[in-house]
Amino acid sequence: MRIHIPQSIAEAMSMRKELPEAPFFAGGTVVYALGHSYDDAIDISKAVGSEIFHTMRHVHIGAMASLEKIRLSELSPKVLRDAASFCPSLQQRNAATIGGNAAQRRDDGYLTAALLASDPTVVLMTEEGKAEATVSDYLAGRADGLILEFVFRKNLPGEARRIGRSSHAHMAVSGARVGDAYAYTASSSGFASGGKDCWQELGFKDDLLGSADYKRYLLSVMF
Ligand SMILES: Cc1cc2nc3c(=O)[nH]c(=O)nc-3n(C[C@H](O)[C@H](O)[C@H](O)COP(=O)(O)OP(=O)(O)OC[C@H]3O[C@@H](n4cnc5c(N)ncnc54)[C@H](O)[C@@H]3O)c2cc1C
Incomplete structure (x- = not known):
């Protein structure tokens, strides 16, 4: 290569x-x-930058910030720090970036639910120039480009949770809440954001991580 x-x-x-x-x-x-x-x-x-910094109302996180940097920074929103810790390997957390994680739009993505529930602005470079999108639009594939940074509202309350067979296994399901906004992921089954029961919109499927019924049950009792 x-x-x-x-x-x-x-x-x-x-x-x-x-x-x-x-x-x-x-x-x-x-x-x-x-x-x-x-x-x-x-x-x-x-x-592309990796800095994490505050302005008056926002927290900026460069797309090259590693999951470990996000996990350790007191400036990062708590829901995102929780989610960065879902990546079980220190070596992987040190290398893996928030931009690379979002770009994959994974339904077992470590950060997917936390990003959807906190819905930061994504700053992108496209062929037409600089553009901004909500993370929900980006993850749904309605916006694309080189991700430069994520801009979160400051002092976001919230938390993220994961369930898998073990801390080192892939997540079967995950969820995050920020105030009244909830988001959920289920492996092989997609992701959803909205109200507390928006997990019902997922098209649950069986896979190696669990049956459709198992994942549906886990999300129904997650919060
Ligand atoms: C053993 C193993 C298990 C894994 N399990 C999981 C898992 O369970 N959940 C999970 O979420 N991930 C998992 N991953 C994938 C990965 O570690 C993370 O998703 C990581 O955050 C990817 O970030 P990266 O910087 O390494 O991406 P890279 O490998 O550098 O890039 C990945 C993709 O993202 C694109 N990209 C990168 N940065 C940008 C940017 N700024 N703008 C636009 N596109 C960009 C690239 O074009 C490329 O297609 C796993 C990886 C390994 C090796």
């Missing part, structure tokens, strides 16, 4: 135009995983 290292966002975007098959390489935990093979990858570590 050839790894290209752009020094700026503009350079990263022009490389992507020339190499449309090349993934962005953030923490690399997916790009490097077994079963993936790419001729080229675009390392965005020099182009």
Whole structure:
């Protein structure tokens, strides 16, 4: 694999135009995983920030912030710190980024429920220029591009929970709540956000992590 290292966002975007098959390489935990093979990858570590900082009303988290950095930072929303700890391996948490996690739109994503319940703004770079979207739109595939940062409301109350066979097994289900906003994920079954009972919208399916009925029951008693 050839790894290209752009020094700026503009350079990263022009490389992507020339190499449309090349993934962005953030923490690399997916790009490097077994079963993936790419001729080229675009390392965005020099182009995209990893800082976590407060402004008057918001918390900004750079897309390159690792799950471990988010977990340890007192500036991160609590619901996101809870969710970052769902990734059981320290090595993986040190490499895996919030941008790379969101970009996969996984229904067993460590951060998916916490992101949906807190619904930050996602700042993106697209071919047309800088754009903003809600995380719900991004995760639903209604917005796309290179994620630059997430902007959360400050002082968000909330918590995230997970259930799996063990702390190191993939999550069967997860949930998060921020005030009156709830979000849920179930493996192989999608994710949903809205009111407390929005888990009912999921199309529950059996898989190695549990039966559809098992996952439906777990979410019905999660909060
Ligand atoms: C053994 C193992 C188990 C795993 N289990 C889980 C799991 O249960 N749940 C889970 O959520 N994840 C899991 N993962 C995947 C992974 O570790 C995390 O999802 C991680 O957060 C991905 O981030 P990354 O920075 O490593 O992504 P990368 O591997 O760098 O990139 C992944 C994808 O995201 C895109 N991308 C990266 N950054 C951006 C950006 N800023 N803007 C737009 N697109 C971007 C890339 O183009 C690429 O397609 C697992 C990985 C491994 C190796």
